[in-house]
Amino acid sequence: MSSATTAKAEAAASASRRNGSGDSQDYEPNMVLATRHFDVVGTRPVRHDGTDKVTGRAIYGADLTLPDSLHGAVLRSPHAHARIRSIDTSKAEAMDGVHAVVTADDLPPAEDKQVDVGEGMTRLAYVHGNILANGKVLYQGHAIVAVAARNAHIAQEAARAIEVDYELLPSSMTAPEAMAPEAEVLHEDLFTKEFGEETARPSNIAEHFRWTLGDVGDGFGRSSVVAERTFDTATVHQGYIEPHNVTALWNHDGRLHIWCSTQGAFVVRDVTAKVLEIPVSNIKVTPLEIGGGFGGKIPVYLEPVAALLSRKTGRPVKMVMTREDVFIGTGPTAGSHVRVKVGASADGQLQALEASLAYEAGAYPGSYVAPGGMCIFAPYDCANVSVDCYDVVVNKPSCAAYRAPGAPQAAFAAEQVIDEVAERLGIDPVEFRLQNCSKEGTRRVDGPKFRRIGCEEVLRAVQDHPHWSAPLGGQNRGRGVAVGFWFNVGLESSCTLNVNTDGTVHLVEGSTDIGGTRTSIAMQAAEVLGISAEEILPEVVDTDSVGFTSVTGGSRTTFATGWAAHDAAQKIVAEMRSRAGKLWGVGPEAVEHEKGVYSCNGKSIGFRELAAKASRTGGPVSATATVKPRGVGGSFSADIVDVEVDLETGKVDILRFTAVQDVGKAVHPSYVEGQMQGGSVQGIGWALNEEYFMGDDGTMRNSSLLDYRMPTVLDLPMIDTCIVEVANPGHPFGVRGVGEANIIPPPAAIANAIRRAAGVRLQRLPMSPPAVWAAVDKARGMAA
Amino acid sequence: MAMRSIHVQTTINGQPAEFLCEPRQSLLEVLRDVLRLTGTKEGCNDGNCGACTVEMDGRIVPACLVLGAEAEGARILTVEGIAEGGALHPVQAAFLEGAALQCGVCTPGFIVAAKVLLDANPDPTESEIRLWLANNLCRCTGYDKIVRSVQAAAKIRQETAA
Numbered sequence: 001m002s003s004a005t006t007a008k009a010e011a012a013a014s015a016s017r018r019n020g021s022g023d024s025q026d027y028e029p030n031m032v033l034a035t036r037h038f039d040v041v042g043t044r045p046v047r048h049d050g051t052d053k054v055t056g057r058a059i060y061g062a063d064l065t066l067p068d069s070l071h072g073a074v075l076r077s078p079h080a081h082a083r084i085r086s087i088d089t090s091k092a093e094a095m096d097g098v099h100a101v102v103t104a105d106d107l108p109p110a111e112d113k114q115v116d117v118g119e120g121m122t123r124l125a126y127v128h129g130n131i132l133a134n135g136k137v138l139y140q141g142h143a144i145v146a147v148a149a150r151n152a153h154i155a156q157e158a159a160r161a162i163e164v165d166y167e168l169l170p171s172s173m174t175a176p177e178a179m180a181p182e183a184e185v186l187h188e189d190l191f192t193k194e195f196g197e198e199t200a201r202p203s204n205i206a207e208h209f210r211w212t213l214g215d216v217g218d219g220f221g222r223s224s225v226v227a228e229r230t231f232d233t234a235t236v237h238q239g240y241i242e243p244h245n246v247t248a249l250w251n252h253d254g255r256l257h258i259w260c261s262t263q264g265a266f267v268v269r270d271v272t273a274k275v276l277e278i279p280v281s282n283i284k285v286t287p288l289e290i291g292g293g294f295g296g297k298i299p300v301y302l303e304p305v306a307a308l309l310s311r312k313t314g315r316p317v318k319m320v321m322t323r324e325d326v327f328i329g330t331g332p333t334a335g336s337h338v339r340v341k342v343g344a345s346a347d348g349q350l351q352a353l354e355a356s357l358a359y360e361a362g363a364y365p366g367s368y369v370a371p372g373g374m375c376i377f378a379p380y381d382c383a384n385v386s387v388d389c390y391d392v393v394v395n396k397p398s399c400a401a402y403r404a405p406g407a408p409q410a411a412f413a414a415e416q417v418i419d420e421v422a423e424r425l426g427i428d429p430v431e432f433r434l435q436n437c438s439k440e441g442t443r444r445v446d447g448p449k450f451r452r453i454g455c456e457e458v459l460r461a462v463q464d465h466p467h468w469s470a471p472l473g474g475q476n477r478g479r480g481v482a483v484g485f486w487f488n489v490g491l492e493s494s495c496t497l498n499v500n501t502d503g504t505v506h507l508v509e510g511s512t513d514i515g516g517t518r519t520s521i522a523m524q525a526a527e528v529l530g531i532s533a534e535e536i537l538p539e540v541v542d543t544d545s546v547g548f549t550s551v552t553g554g555s556r557t558t559f560a561t562g563w564a565a566h567d568a569a570q571k572i573v574a575e576m577r578s579r580a581g582k583l584w585g586v587g588p589e590a591v592e593h594e595k596g597v598y599s600c601n602g603k604s605i606g607f608r609e610l611a612a613k614a615s616r617t618g619g620p621v622s623a624t625a626t627v628k629p630r631g632v633g634g635s636f637s638a639d640i641v642d643v644e645v646d647l648e649t650g651k652v653d654i655l656r657f658t659a660v661q662d663v664g665k666a667v668h669p670s671y672v673e674g675q676m677q678g679g680s681v682q683g684i685g686w687a688l689n690e691e692y693f694m695g696d697d698g699t700m701r702n703s704s705l706l707d708y709r710m711p712t713v714l715d716l717p718m719i720d721t722c723i724v725e726v727a728n729p730g731h732p733f734g735v736r737g738v739g740e741a742n743i744i745p746p747p748a749a750i751a752n753a754i755r756r757a758a759g760v761r762l763q764r765l766p767m768s769p770p771a772v773w774a775a776v777d778k779a780r781g782m783a784a
Numbered sequence: 785m786a787m788r789s790i791h792v793q794t795t796i797n798g799q800p801a802e803f804l805c806e807p808r809q810s811l812l813e814v815l816r817d818v819l820r821l822t823g824t825k826e827g828c829n830d831g832n833c834g835a836c837t838v839e840m841d842g843r844i845v846p847a848c849l850v851l852g853a854e855a856e857g858a859r860i861l862t863v864e865g866i867a868e869g870g871a872l873h874p875v876q877a878a879f880l881e882g883a884a885l886q887c888g889v890c891t892p893g894f895i896v897a898a899k900v901l902l903d904a905n906p907d908p909t910e911s912e913i914r915l916w917l918a919n920n921l922c923r924c925t926g927y928d929k930i931v932r933s934v935q936a937a938a939k940i941r942q943e944t945a946a
Contacts, residue, residue, distance in 0.1 A: 241921060678926045
């Protein structure tokens with residue numbers, strides 16, 4: 001197997017390039033299948049914005065305070081579901097230092113139309129309703145009134161002085177509750193869309209649809225083992241450390257300037273324009289540094305409100321959410337109720353896969369149940385599949401995307417039942433998955449056929465990894481595995497390159513940089529130009545200064561904006577050939593370019609030297625490219641996890657964790673590992689601790705970072721990574737995107753490990769100590 | 785309702801500093817809003833995320849749980865004061881080399897906390913590092929590269945000292 005040898009050799013080289021402390025026994029070599037060599041892509045330069053971020057100089061949204069600013073605060077609903085009878089703002093308005101108050105009455109009425117909110121469309125009325133409640137509050141934390149005052153303390157006091165008269169309504173907190181016929185309806189004008197047709201009765205089920213392949217009845221009939229289970233997952237939050245923030249200045253010339261931390265400056269611009277009914281050209285959005293997002297900083301919450309307060313006062317208005325506001329007013333991801341049934345024949349061949357997913361959208365439709373349904377069985381090649389999806393509104397905050405939105409809940413269910421079937425057949429869980437894995441040409445239940453994918457390669461990497469065969473040792477320990485799929489997205493990106501006369505190149509782009517993408521984009525331009533990553537100077541700019549660029553999300557930034565950088569760099573190369581040709585009196589077609597050196601008939605000139613002659617050869621050299629790429633390549637990810645369960649307390653400790661992911665091409669391997677480690681740990685938190693504790697009255701009881709328990713450094717071991725590179729044929733450098741797939745398998749892998757450690761199968765997230773203890777106790781009771 | 789301001793004299797990043805603050809203003813508010821030292825971040829304002837970690841008289845404290853008035857006579861170090869002259873502190877250099885940051889908003893708190901750890905314990909074990917940094921939340925990195933970078937910084941410091 002010469003290709004395997006090559007992979008090992010490459011892997012050794014790759015491992016030896018690792019930075020860090022050098023005690024590499026925790027790290028396993030990467031598997032490099034894309035063996036094409038690049039000079040810049042695949043190296044590990046220091047990120048361009050790094051120095052600003054380790055010295056405290058980087059300016060995040062909340063760090064900006066314009067002269068003469070006022071400060072805003074929001075009054076939020078204390079109730080999960082209520083009609084607003086009246087709002088009295090007179091006491092607040094009379095307070096010293098209060099300058100303006102806005103309610104839903106200050107928003108123009110929402111036209112009945114759809115609006116693009118970053119990764120999809122929704123009704124404008126829903127966006128409106130979530131920004132400031134109109135007539136009804138649909139969840140605790142629903143924004144009702146905003147105040148602008150001399151400082152944030154006065155604004156908060158004024159918000160508390162506002163009197164709202166509520167008529168309380170019954171609330172539904174989970175999908176099964178909200179789907180019950182007797183449930184109180186959240187929206188009188190929401191009619192279930194059933195298989196694409198609108199029905200006549202208002203309901204909390206926004207949509208029900210089904211995807212099928214073959215005939216599952218036949219498939220189950222041919223199965224010798226059939227397993228079926230139902231799973232629930234709690235609401236969790238993205239948990240970014242930086243709260244939402246904005247400064248808005250509605251100038252007297254009618255121009256609105258917004259500064260904020262967002263995953264999509266153009267989304268903020270376009271949604272704000274639709275909500276306020278002003279042209280997009282009247283709004284400039286300057287994205288400042290962003291302190292985490294994970295999907296949660298795509299929606300627009302504060303921007304139109306701060307804009308209205310600014311218009312009323314004629315001054316800049318700054319608003320920063322409290323941590324409690326972030327928990328009760330933004331984010332979360334859907335809680336879910338998922339039933340999965342899997343059938344296989346005695347030879348280990350999957351015969352039928354069936355699932356029903358009901359996801360909580362929160363107050364407005366859009367739970368990300370569709371991607372859950374698209375991904376749930378994507379790792380498996382099976383002829384008979386049926387997936388039902390229900391998008392259900394409940395009295396919780398309106399869902400936002402969270403890293404592969406919808407997929408972790410689905411995998412938690414499917415990957416446990418798959419494991420159970422393998423166990424009952426007596427087949428190794430990785431072997432069983434390999435025997436049935438998706439390949440190029442496999443049809444997904446939602447329609448598309450896979451192009452080149454790395455599902456098999458990822459599972460082989462798991463099987464070959466020393467972790468998979470290492471002894472476990474100790475009591476009450478278990479090892480689990482699970483696999484997940486995310487399709488990734490393309491959307492639209494723009495990039496401009498301006499060549500400086502010293503041979504450096506300014507790169508102008510519009511993708512806000514959450515995790516080092518300035519550098520991964522710059523590296524792709526550098527590769528084409530044949531110069532170093534450091535000679536590219538990337539800058540994320542405002543919406544007036546770069547072409548339209550979609551959100552930083554969907555694992556698309558390095559893929560798509562990197563592609564725009566690649567294309568702009570190709571144009572620069574073409575122009576530089578022409579400039580060199582002018583020096584030598586030949587046409588551009590006579591000039592060769594290789595690695596930054598332009599040559600013709602024995603003469604040659606380097607990029608830097610040629611850049612210095614720009615003025616003499618025709619003036620500034622600059623190029624812009626825009627892309628709407630079609631060649632999106634999905635990413636598979638798998639985890640191996642060892643746990644130890646304390647049978648007396650139910651506490652689960654992660655002993656060892658290995659994340660494996662097909663990333664296509666790792667442009668900057670350090671930040672690729674970082675994405676895999678970060679996604680894994682968010683998945684560990686989702687698995688073991690994180691949840692919205694809701695009281696009987698529908699209010700959140702743990703809206704602080706003390707009580708909403710995210711993983712700390714003390715809870716974890718090192719997170720080993722194994723990068724698999726099955727080049728995406730749809731991208732110039734083979735990039736697939738790495739941001740999301742890694743959060744999908746951890747909850748299921750941990751559940752499978754707990755099953756082996758303690759003999760119990762957990763069917764609800766989180767698998768917190770009380771839940772694990774109760775399951776162990778019940779099993780003991782049954783055994784006794 | 786106007787509150788009388790308090791006059792505070794203190795030392796910040798080695799320089800004498802004085803400011804006026806309201807009795808209710810935290811040290812975090814004073815640093816960010818009064819002195820415009822915005823490198824110290826606010827993540828929760830109740831002491832649970834560590835983004836506002838500063839060194840105060842040799843100890844690490846969350847600046848959101850200290851009143852501005854309590855800074856009187858104290859010696860405070862923020863992320864802006866960590867680099868020594870023109871050179872980055874070894875912890876800062878190691879974070880850059882080790883890719884120990886993604887969004888970077890928790891980074892100032894981690895850097896201050898790690899610097900104080902290495903001052904007190906130049907050669908910490910992995911578990912000592914994890915225990916010391918347990919009050920600093922990072923949601924992006926999974927902590928792996930942060931721990932490795934603190935280990936690397938310890939090595940750099942020892943090599944420089946040797």
